[in-house]
Amino acid sequence: MKKTLQRLRKRNYISYISFWIIVFLYFLAILADFIAPYPFNKQFRDYPLCPPTKIHFFDHNKKFHLRPFVYEVKLVNPALNQYEIVKERICPVYFFVKGEKKKILGIFPSTRNLFGTKEGKIFLFGTDMHGRDIFSRILYGARISLSIGIIGVSISFFLGFLIGGISGYFGGKIDNILMRLVEIFMMFPAFYLMLALRAVFPLNLSSFQIYLLIVIILSLIGWAGLARIIRGMVLSIKEEEYVLAAKSLGLSSFRIIFKHIIPNTFSYSITAITLSIPGYILGESTLSLLGLGIQEPYPSWGNMLSVCIGNLRVLSNAPWMLIPGLFIFLTIICFNFLGDGLRDVFDPKNW
Amino acid sequence: MRRYILNRLFQFIPLLIGMTFISFLIIQISPGDYFTQLKMNPEISPETIENMRKLFGLDRPVIIQYFYWLKNIFTFNLGESFSYHVPVSFLIKVRLKNTIALSIFSILLTWIISIPLGIYGAIKDKSFNERVLSFFAYIGISLPSFFIAMLVIFFISKTAILPLGGTTSIFYENASGFEKFIDYLKHLLVPGIILTLSGIGSLYRLMKNNFLEALNSPYIFTACAKGIPTYKIYFKHALRNAINPMITIFGYELSGILSGAGLVEIITGWPGMGRLVLEGVLSFDLYLVMASLLIGGILLIFGNLLADILLALVDPRVRLR
Numbered sequence A: 001m002k003k004t005l006q007r008l009r010k011r012n013y014i015s016y017i018s019f020w021i022i023v024f025l026y027f028l029a030i031l032a033d034f035i036a037p038y039p040f041n042k043q044f045r046d047y048p049l050c051p052p053t054k055i056h057f058f059d060h061n062k063k064f065h066l067r068p069f070v071y072e073v074k075l076v077n078p079a080l081n082q083y084e085i086v087k088e089r090i091c092p093v094y095f096f097v098k099g100e101k102k103k104i105l106g107i108f109p110s111t112r113n114l115f116g117t118k119e120g121k122i123f124l125f126g127t128d129m130h131g132r133d134i135f136s137r138i139l140y141g142a143r144i145s146l147s148i149g150i151i152g153v154s155i156s157f158f159l160g161f162l163i164g165g166i167s168g169y170f171g172g173k174i175d176n177i178l179m180r181l182v183e184i185f186m187m188f189p190a191f192y193l194m195l196a197l198r199a200v201f202p203l204n205l206s207s208f209q210i211y212l213l214i215v216i217i218l219s220l221i222g223w224a225g226l227a228r229i230i231r232g233m234v235l236s237i238k239e240e241e242y243v244l245a246a247k248s249l250g251l252s253s254f255r256i257i258f259k260h261i262i263p264n265t266f267s268y269s270i271t272a273i274t275l276s277i278p279g280y281i282l283g284e285s286t287l288s289l290l291g292l293g294i295q296e297p298y299p300s301w302g303n304m305l306s307v308c309i310g311n312l313r314v315l316s317n318a319p320w321m322l323i324p325g326l327f328i329f330l331t332i333i334c335f336n337f338l339g340d341g342l343r344d345v346f347d348p349k350n351w
Numbered sequence B: 001m002r003r004y005i006l007n008r009l010f011q012f013i014p015l016l017i018g019m020t021f022i023s024f025l026i027i028q029i030s031p032g033d034y035f036t037q038l039k040m041n042p043e044i045s046p047e048t049i050e051n052m053r054k055l056f057g058l059d060r061p062v063i064i065q066y067f068y069w070l071k072n073i074f075t076f077n078l079g080e081s082f083s084y085h086v087p088v089s090f091l092i093k094v095r096l097k098n099t100i101a102l103s104i105f106s107i108l109l110t111w112i113i114s115i116p117l118g119i120y121g122a123i124k125d126k127s128f129n130e131r132v133l134s135f136f137a138y139i140g141i142s143l144p145s146f147f148i149a150m151l152v153i154f155f156i157s158k159t160a161i162l163p164l165g166g167t168t169s170i171f172y173e174n175a176s177g178f179e180k181f182i183d184y185l186k187h188l189l190v191p192g193i194i195l196t197l198s199g200i201g202s203l204y205r206l207m208k209n210n211f212l213e214a215l216n217s218p219y220i221f222t223a224c225a226k227g228i229p230t231y232k233i234y235f236k237h238a239l240r241n242a243i244n245p246m247i248t249i250f251g252y253e254l255s256g257i258l259s260g261a262g263l264v265e266i267i268t269g270w271p272g273m274g275r276l277v278l279e280g281v282l283s284f285d286l287y288l289v290m291a292s293l294l295i296g297g298i299l300l301i302f303g304n305l306l307a308d309i310l311l312a313l314v315d316p317r318v319r320l321r
Helices: A002-011 A013-030 A134-170 A172-187 A190-199 A207-237 A241-248 A253-289 A301-308 A312-317 A319-346 B002-029 B034-039 B046-056 B062-074 B088-123 B128-142 B145-159 B170-174 B177-215 B218-225 B230-268 B273-282 B286-314
Strands: A056-058 A064-077 A082-104 A108-117
Touching (some): A002 A319, A013 A134, A134 A172, A134 A207, A134 A301, A134 A319, A172 B002, A172 B286, A190 A207, A190 A253, A190 B002, A190 B286, A241 A253, A253 A301, A253 A319, A301 A312, A312 B145, A319 B128, B002 B062, B002 B286, B088 B128, B088 B177, B088 B230, B088 B286, B145 B177, B145 B230, B177 B230, B218 B230, B230 B273, B230 B286, B273 B286
Antiparallel strands (some): A056 A064
16 A cells, blocks of 8 residues: 555656545545534525635735634625625634534534634635535535445445456356346446436435435446456456466365455456546436435535526526535546556556 | 448347346336326226236236337337326437437537547647647546536526527527528537537547557558658558547447436436436336436447447458458
């Protein structure tokens, strides 16, 4: 792990940075309770579609404040959601400010937030139509959007290893049948297959059930491509001499596949995993975006964007509603960079 | 050549059967069937429903039901939509036209733009321009298509240079044939551009890599040594070899384009198959969803077949195999 990172840093600095950005995003997601200034479902009814709060060091008299502050804002035109800055009201930003009661990581009870204001409100990315803080919702949404990638890819890979391994090792009829099955799954356009699988289940499920359902749907779509990649790798590895040695020692096929062949595909698999995670994040976002995934009030990056569909007024007046999309983009580009970098590092040509 | 095409056609038959079987399985595992909905309707007597069940073979074992369903599909009887109360095939016919128009438009645009760019990138490899192009290609690959759609819509809502939503303007009915076409094209432009933007990145990268690989081959070296003019080397020797893998990729890309089109249709309000499927899912209209899934799959199969034929046309090695 450490060696790989060092090599990554030397060969491909962008992927090295991407790796740390990804780690940072997961860190934000895990500590969302603590970092987010407000709970994800807290509605500030007086602040619908409030633009992002600017953090200042100089007040309107050009006086410098060491402690950054925000101005209080007031809704002046509720019909157009126009806000005005109240220049007299300066609200300093404090660290470890008291907020709502919650449990950090679900264990440690606490009332402190990483940052916040004592008076006034701080909406780093603005608020949505119900006056909920988008920054906080993005952090909580990251939990769903980022974890689905990891869990989905693990299930897909389990299926992929199982079917690809068996198919590649035994070959012949089994290979033929399994690969036809893979082809059939790959022949459906992913978007249609996703919606069709979603259509089988009722629309109103509990949020946990929906989470599980999304994971299952996405892994059902994703396994086929991975199985094909792994089959290819197994096909080439099975000709190696140590496999022959294992065979002549009388090991069972199962043991040979999973103890000797599959571990040798790991370096390729890690690249493939990294490059396929964006697909899962996109799948979740798409489903949630269309209102078929994670339901309100729970945030996910996808369902936070759903107000932007067919709602030109919101889109043109409150472009900060698009910020969750930037986070999806950032995550995906980082995974892509990291995957490309890993491929470089694991490529024996480059050693 | 003919033998090759026939061969490919035969290979697609088991695939087609498998696809219909999986579509059918998905209907089967979902709770309830076509008639659970009808049972709710007090105007229809239980006897009628029982008779219809017999007619559709729903009282038989699952495997036999499958063959009934298959028979219906081959006669383009895809069942009836619960929510629209019209045959599914009728609904799909209207929408399919729009989806195919959108897909073909964006495929053409994507290829016209990214192939020359890819060649340029490969020739000027590691230059400043190439780096800028590759950077944007990377961003294009990583931007979700729905996010591109939202950005484009945001831009259009600010400038109002192109019509948004639907396929036609209000004056469409009184317009002449040519004006109708132009109007349709104008409406096609927004979803088409969005889909193109989301596809250009990956195609550019593939083309660049293929062309680079071709340029580094020994036969190019030989051609150079023989003093063949550079443009001839690029467009006669390298391009021909670089384009073959692209045609194979075309078949795979099609899946992404159909999926992308579905999503972009929903966001931009283009009445295509994607919107239809979503409406079907939201109103629990199973036959509609399954038929769309099947049609999507069949489109892909034909797309792949087309790619195979094209490949055979340009590559004699494939043709003679």
